[in-house]
Amino acid sequence: MVQDSIQVLQAQGYKVTKPRRQVLEILDRAQRPLSPYDIQRLLRQQGKYLNHVTIYRILDLFYSLNLAHKLLSTGGFVKCTLPSEEGCHRFMVCHRCGAIQEFVDPQLCLQESKSTRNLGFHTEYHFSESSGLCSNCYRKQLQKQGNAQP
Amino acid sequence: MVQDSIQVLQAQGYKVTKPRRQVLEILDRAQRPLSPYDIQRLLRQQGKYLNHVTIYRILDLFYSLNLAHKLLSTGGFVKCTLPSEEGCHRFMVCHRCGAIQEFVDPQLCLQESKSTRNLGFHTEYHFSESSGLCSNCYRKQLQKQGNAQP
DNA sequence: AACTAAATGCAATAATGTTGCAATTAGCTC
């Protein structure tokens, strides 16, 4: 929810400005990663204008407050959908429709840390993204294949 | 080794050109991710000149042949250090000295796939990078802390 | 309503990527 993010801003002493609300709403509605310029374009379609510098700065802020994440594989930003930081946030990205889903998995974190420790590395954070098909696109794929082999 | 990559190029019917050799050598020597322009700068320091477009194209080729990987957290390219593709290649990145280490872990792949499958996702590939300290930097860190508390 | 620090807009610039086409070259054949 947008409201939650607004409360975080207030709690941390940041102003709740119109541009910040607008970016929050855009991110909240979009179910895919957006670049700063994506956001600018989407806003323009609604007749709203934000300088791209402003958007960069807002995204930096959101990122630093963990209100948004930067997807590595696409480079775009997504609104964090998890209540609080319970460790490393992971993503699944559907390479067909672009849908994303955020999740945490403490077990995986442990395993990853163990695995890298064995190689002499002291891990502090994991970046993890899985690429594949969401259930919708997977079903469609199966149907298409099914029709192709009568 | 550079030689291995050259053999892959030949085996796939690609020409072994001077620019390709030069980029291979730069990547091989660098123990950190390099952007196309990084590579151009490094070559220039050796009195060699490559058009940046050429470097982009060479990196695209190397990437498509799995001779190089693109690190997501930094955006730079690194030469693949593993013999062949035995699944998803993972990276540890030292955020202090920039050193990287590549590894595979089939067990982790399995766990990740299972984890995402439980969420209705059909994973085909994992992007995984761990950020932390390499053993060298970790030791230095400990020493510094040790000195600070007499 | 007035005040002030924080935030935004603006302008200029830097850095990074991309495209089409002409010139060059690696690897082949003779």
Add this chain to the structure above:
DNA sequence: GAGCTAATTGCAACATTATTGCATTTAGTT
């Protein structure tokens, strides 16, 4: 080793993305 040709590179122009300093505006307060 000379000549051939498709593959590769260089060039030029352009598009996109990102950064900086400073003037202007605004949210939250008094």
